[in-house]
Amino acid sequence: MAAQAAATTFNGNLKKALAGLRRINLEGLRWRVFDAKGQVLGRLASQISTVVQGKDKPTYAPNRDDGDMCIVINAKDVCVTGRKLTDKVYYWHTGYIGHLKERTLKDQMAKDPTEVIRKAVLRMLPRNKLRDDRDRKLRIFADSEHPFGDRPLEPYVMPPRNVREMRPRARRALIRAQKKAEEQEQGGSQRKGRKREAKTEIAA
């Protein structure tokens, strides 16, 4: 009952979430949950792609698809370093001459944040006949609700990583931004400087 109630809270993308589940045979697979909140995009996508390929199992075989089902939640909270939020551009060509389209990361996150992670993971999988099947095993959700609550889910613990120490210029900018934020809190005016806020979020 609770599962059904939770499942019907996001009726809009329920169809998309359950799409093609019947095509995936072998329900001896585990369901792993990745929390994308605060994770760097590429590093998260790399781990997801190893799990989806089944490369963490001793029974890996390159000719058959044996990866676990991966559920990614909080896709809108995934981070990128540097200026990628404004500078990373997704290009695609429609086939008509001169129609090279582009869209920045910021716009894509506003439009559909799940596509960012999906593109990242898909481009890390090997380009063979199993790629589409592996794509079907990926379920990405922008917020932290998903309709698979009644399954036995296993949270995936990201391996620990040593974050590089901040470069001196970036560190000075961070300190300046923190001081400015303190002054503004005391002043009580509007908060400016989204980029520096993003840097504090990444460094923390």
Add this chain to the structure above:
Amino acid sequence: MTRIKRRRRTKISLFASSFRGAHSRLTRTITQQRIRALVSAHRDRDRKKRDFRRLWITRINAVIRGMGVSYSYSRLINNLYKKQLLLNRKILAQIAISNKNCLYMISNEIIK
């Protein structure tokens, strides 16, 4: 005469009796496909050794990475050589499939 040709060709077509479509029915294509099949077999006998070693390495890597922080196949092999343990990748992969904990015990012994 025709007898001799037929005898030679039936011998060849016996080899290709399980091939698909025209490759098992038409004599000229049978001879060609037989040659191709034998060439592939010859080349792949050597490839088989390479492919399986690759597969064993991937499997060992998969299991070993689950062991600890930043432990990998390369470090395992380094430790194996340092301790002069002669287990080959085939056996290690079999151990990894059948009994993961045994492999963990071996690698823990080797790390020291």
